[in-house]
Amino acid sequence: MSDVVRYEREGPVAVITVANPPVNALGQAVRQGLWDAADRFAEDDAQIALILGEGRLFIGGADISEFGKPPTRPFLPDTCTHIERSPKPVVAAVHGPALGGGCEVALGAHYRLAMKDARFGFPEVKLGLIPGAGGSQRMPRLTGVGPALDMMPAGGSVSAEEALRIGLVDRLGEGDDVRAAGLAYAQELLAAGAPVRPVGALPRPAYDAEAFEAARALWARKARGEVAPLRAIDAVDAATKMDLDQGVQEERRIFLELMETPQRAGLIHAFFNDRKVSKLPEIDGIAPRDVAQVGVIGGGTMGAGIATACLLSGLSVTLIERDDTAADKARQTITGNLDGAVKRGKLTEAQQEATLARLQTVTDYAALSDADLAIEAVFEDMGVKKEVFAQLDAVMKPGAILATNTSYLDIDAIAQSTSRAADVIGLHFFSPAHVMKLLEVVVPDATAPDVTATAFALAKRLGKVAVRAGVCDGFIGNRILATYRGAADRLILDGASPWEIDAAIKAFGLPMGPFEMGDLAGLDIGYMTRQRKAATRDPRDVVPTWADAMYHKGWLGQKTGQGYYTYDGRKGTPNEAVMPLIEEARGNRPQRGFTPEEIQRFYMAAMVNEAAKVVGEGIAQRPLDVDVTLLYGYGFPRWRGGPMHWADTVGLGGLLADIRLWADADPYFWQPAPLLERLVAEGRSFADLNTEAA
Ligand code: 3H9
Numbered sequence: 001m002s003d004v005v006r007y008e009r010e011g012p013v014a015v016i017t018v019a020n021p022p023v024n025a026l027g028q029a030v031r032q033g034l035w036d037a038a039d040r041f042a043e044d045d046a047q048i049a050l051i052l053g054e055g056r057l058f059i060g061g062a063d064i065s066e067f068g069k070p071p072t073r074p075f076l077p078d079t080c081t082h083i084e085r086s087p088k089p090v091v092a093a094v095h096g097p098a099l100g101g102g103c104e105v106a107l108g109a110h111y112r113l114a115m116k117d118a119r120f121g122f123p124e125v126k127l128g129l130i131p132g133a134g135g136s137q138r139m140p141r142l143t144g145v146g147p148a149l150d151m152m153p154a155g156g157s158v159s160a161e162e163a164l165r166i167g168l169v170d171r172l173g174e175g176d177d178v179r180a181a182g183l184a185y186a187q188e189l190l191a192a193g194a195p196v197r198p199v200g201a202l203p204r205p206a207y208d209a210e211a212f213e214a215a216r217a218l219w220a221r222k223a224r225g226e227v228a229p230l231r232a233i234d235a236v237d238a239a240t241k242m243d244l245d246q247g248v249q250e251e252r253r254i255f256l257e258l259m260e261t262p263q264r265a266g267l268i269h270a271f272f273n274d275r276k277v278s279k280l281p282e283i284d285g286i287a288p289r290d291v292a293q294v295g296v297i298g299g300g301t302m303g304a305g306i307a308t309a310c311l312l313s314g315l316s317v318t319l320i321e322r323d324d325t326a327a328d329k330a331r332q333t334i335t336g337n338l339d340g341a342v343k344r345g346k347l348t349e350a351q352q353e354a355t356l357a358r359l360q361t362v363t364d365y366a367a368l369s370d371a372d373l374a375i376e377a378v379f380e381d382m383g384v385k386k387e388v389f390a391q392l393d394a395v396m397k398p399g400a401i402l403a404t405n406t407s408y409l410d411i412d413a414i415a416q417s418t419s420r421a422a423d424v425i426g427l428h429f430f431s432p433a434h435v436m437k438l439l440e441v442v443v444p445d446a447t448a449p450d451v452t453a454t455a456f457a458l459a460k461r462l463g464k465v466a467v468r469a470g471v472c473d474g475f476i477g478n479r480i481l482a483t484y485r486g487a488a489d490r491l492i493l494d495g496a497s498p499w500e501i502d503a504a505i506k507a508f509g510l511p512m513g514p515f516e517m518g519d520l521a522g523l524d525i526g527y528m529t530r531q532r533k534a535a536t537r538d539p540r541d542v543v544p545t546w547a548d549a550m551y552h553k554g555w556l557g558q559k560t561g562q563g564y565y566t567y568d569g570r571k572g573t574p575n576e577a578v579m580p581l582i583e584e585a586r587g588n589r590p591q592r593g594f595t596p597e598e599i600q601r602f603y604m605a606a607m608v609n610e611a612a613k614v615v616g617e618g619i620a621q622r623p624l625d626v627d628v629t630l631l632y633g634y635g636f637p638r639w640r641g642g643p644m645h646w647a648d649t650v651g652l653g654g655l656l657a658d659i660r661l662w663a664d665a666d667p668y669f670w671q672p673a674p675l676l677e678r679l680v681a682e683g684r685s686f687a688d689l690n691t692e693a694a
Contacts, residue, residue: 005033006054007040013186014046015179017053023060024053026101028072030063031079034105038083041090048190049090050182051083051109058094058118059102064127067259067268076101076133077248080108084198089189093173093182094118099157104133107142110197112169113185114160115178120168121157125228127271128264128639132255136235137247140205143167148236149215153229200244207240225509226639228258262649266641270631273624273642276694277467278456280621286449288457289399292316295374297388299330299361302405303377305433307359308337312347312434313461316358318367327361334359337434365391373458375427377405385409386417393418401451403427408473412444421446425455428475430633438633439464440475467629470619477629479619480610480643482529487606488514489544490669492582495591496599498564499574504596505603509637515564518547519557519572527551540668546581602662605655608647612673615644615689622693623686644686656680 004020004027016037018024026034034051041049053059062076074082083090083105092098092109097119106112106120114120122131122139130136131152140148147166150156163169173181212233219229231254238250258264296307296319307317311334319334321327338355341347347355360367368374374396376388385404392402402424404414415424426442439462441455452468459466469475474482488501502513518526526547537543550556550563555578557563558570565572594602611626620626627642640646647655656676663670679685 002029002033002036004029005037007037009044009046010183012045012047012190013183014041014044014049015183016041016049016051018051018059019054021055023057024055024102025060025063026076026079026105027063027066031074031076035074035079035082038086038090042087047088048186048194049086049088050186051090051092051105052179052182053095053098053102057096057102058092058098059105060097061100061102061123062132064268064271067127067129068265076104077252080104080133081200081248083108084110084200086110086196089194089196091182091186091189093178093185094120094160094169095173095176095178097121097157100124100131100135101133104131104135104138106169107135107138107199110199111171111185111189111194113171113173113182114163114169115173115176115181116160117176118160118163118169119157120160120163121155122152122232123155123157125153125226125232126155126267128226128228128261128267129258130228130232130235130251130255132252134200134244134248134251136232136251137239137242137244138199139168140236140239141199141202141244145205145208145211145236145240148239149211149233152232152236153215153219153223204243205240207237212237224511225637227261227263231258263639265649266639266645269641269645270627270638273628274465276624276690277465277628278460279694280452280456280468282449283453283456286453288454289372289401289450291372291401291454291458291461293318293371293373295320295368295371295392295396297374297376297392298378299326299333300377301333302429302431302433303375304330304333304337305431305435306375306377306405306429308334308341308434309429309462309464311338311355311358312341313463314358315461316360318360318362318371320365320368321361321363323363327363331359331361337432341434365395368392369395369397371396371400373401373403373454375403375405377429380406380409382409382413385414389414389418389424393420399423401425401454403455405429407478408475411442411471412446415444415446422448423451425451426469426471426475427455427458428469428477430477436633437463437465438477438629439466440469440477440629440633441466442469442471442475444471465628465632467625467632468621469625469629470617472614472617472619476614476620476626477633479614480607480626480630481634483610484603484607485514485526486542486669487603489542489547490666491594491599491602492544492546493542493586493589494594495586496594497574497582498578500594500596501599501603502564504594504599507596508600508604509640511635516572519563519565519567521557522559523547523551523556523563538668542669544585546578546585549581549584550578601658604643604646605658605662606669607643608655609659609670609673609676611643612676612679615686616673616675622690624690648685648687652676652685653680 006017008015090109091111092106093113095115099121143166223229235251238247293316294310296303299321310317338352411426415421428440430436430438439459456466498515502516505513555562561567566575614620623644630636659672
């Protein structure tokens with residue numbers, strides 16, 4: 001008997017339980033176990049079989065860690081067909097998620113019962129794949145093509161009720177004991193003399209030209225370089241034209257073709273990184289402090305966004321502002337943010353009212369005496385921040401955590417200015433803070449481990465992805481950003497136009513290029529940053545004097561209708577009036593043309609080189625921390641895995657050779673990262689560093 005698939009008898013019912021924690025993934029042993037269980041059921045005198053998942057879910061899908069390795073028998077499509085071909089009826093009783101291969105096992109059964117907490121979905125496209133064990137062929141035979149076209153290219157899922165409505169399941173189970181509900185259903189089917197009922201034997205779903213056309217148009221637009229969503233539509237299309245066996249073969253052909261793509265490798269790298277990023281030895285086994293009451297200091301866009309995020313996760317928030325007018329304005333901003341959440345269907349109006357009831361806007365720091373955590377989001381100035389921290393230090397209870405949302409200031413210095421440096425940490429949110437997923441947890445030297453653990457627990461509660469960063473100007477993300485923005489400015493001086501650069505970066509897969517991004521954020525932000533750095537700037541630094549000139553003309557981007565683009569609403573067209581300003585900055589510097597590939601290589605090499613410095617200096621602990629940061633905070637395309645994964649894919653040796661070549665002309669900007677040089681010399685990759693750190 002298999003360790004991971006149990007076979008037991010309950011009278012006439014053969015109970016087949018998948019027990020492969022944590023998510024009952026369909027690794028080789030589980031597939032073999034299911035296969036053998038189906039054989040045993042065919043041979044013994046049980047009259048009906050019931051398939052269950054042990055623990056908190058049915059089956060989380062194929063075992064993703066096997067992907068990229070040679071497939072091993074029995075293959076999942078064959079296993080599902082083997083179950084379907086059982087001479088006696090088979091029931092699947094589903095609780096919790098039945099995803100990907102898990103959904104396909106349920107579709108291999110003849111009858112499906114869903115408990116209230118069940119979810120059925122096909123997330124394969126999020127891994128660069130499509131369903132690969134008959135899902136794209138069997139689901140549309142049950143539901144018609146519409147629901148399959150809604151779900152498969154999007155990687156979506158449906159609730160138990162919705163699954164019943166669209167015909168994916170036959171019955172909703174009562175109570176919360178899936179085994180009892182499944183057994184009762186099996187007995188009922190038996191008593192009714194229910195026959196075997198293979199989904200694969202159902203007629204082909206009708207071809208719906210309009211639905212396919214709409215789905216293809218939608219995903220051609222939305223996929224932005226990702227190939228799997230359109231291929232998922234092709235697989236559903238095959239279901240309308242082929243019998244089951246042929247259709248399953250066609251689906252498998254597409255699945256295996258996608259398995260070989262770098263996109264699949266990038267997306268799976270990202271999947272595992274999402275989980276590895278919060279696994280840090282320094283907080284392993286450390287209990288976080290309790291956080292129920294949060295203080296936010298400063299009610300501007302950032303402070304109000306942070307307050308909104310906290311409120312939405314059920315925390316109580318006390319927001320401190322300078323005076324009543326500012327406090328009222330902050331409340332209005334937060335109310336507006338919550339209105340947006342209501343519009344997006346994330347909150348009902350009644351919930352909005354209850355959420356706002358947990359908000360206090362005040363002007364007196366004394367109101368924070370009970371707070372478990374305070375997050376400061378005031379003006380980026382060390383003097384101002386230290387003043388705020390002195391006030392917090394005076395009023396907050398012992399054991400409370402004092403956090404700053406600074407995006408570049410020295411948090412060690414802020415911590416040392418208080419009497420409780422061990423309780424101070426950086427929580428760097430990204431704007432809009434109630435929407436953006438990234439949270440950089442910036443850990444100064446003196447921070448207590450349970451404060452770091454609390455920051456990671458808070459991020460989870462807020463639905464954010466936390467990355468640990470060390471203290472330096474810009475931490476992980478903004479420091480790397482400053483460098484690749486610098487590369488874009490150098491490209492301009494050497495002859496590329498801002499619009500060519502934006503187009504090349506978008507073609508790489510980012511939602512926006514750097515100049516479009518500047519227009520969106522406001523060109524005053526870049527100007528302020530340059531002003532701040534002016535005193536410490538190296539004379540060899542390139543200063544984009546054209547951007548300063550744009551600032552002085554009041555061309556601040558979208559908000560003034562004019563920047564690198566001129567705007568009619570949010571749609572921009574290149575603002576050619578920028579060119580004379582650029583020409584002036586170029587002076588007599590030699591000019592040349594750049595292909596999109598050259599632009600991408602230059603920009604990405606700058607990103608990777610700085611990232612390697614960030615890892616080498618320990619600001620990021622592992623290359624994967626950089627990948628997660630750029631994915632969640634800077635629009636790096638998920639299907640490319642992240643800049644470090646991309647660098648491994650294209651080869652570190654070639655990148656370093658390019659950097660050395662460019663260093664001949666610009667030795668200041670292109671100083672190779674020592675870590676990159678070391679890895680190339682040792683023939684190792686960033687992935688090797690991730691593995692060693694695990
Ligand atoms: C597929 O099925 C293809 C088929 O169509 C065709 C095949 C031929 N495999 O997320 P959690 C690990 S494609 C291996 O924290 P939760 C995860 O890394 C697959 N490992 O739990 C973590 O490990 P660790 C389609 C997996 O309760 C641990 O399990 N399926 C897999 O928050 C706990 O994970 C998917 O894409 C897996 N499939 O959420 C579903 N899944 O503890 C992907 C998880 O060492 N999975 N792990 O860090 C999920 O969405 C969530 O894990 C799930 C549970 C909702 C199931």
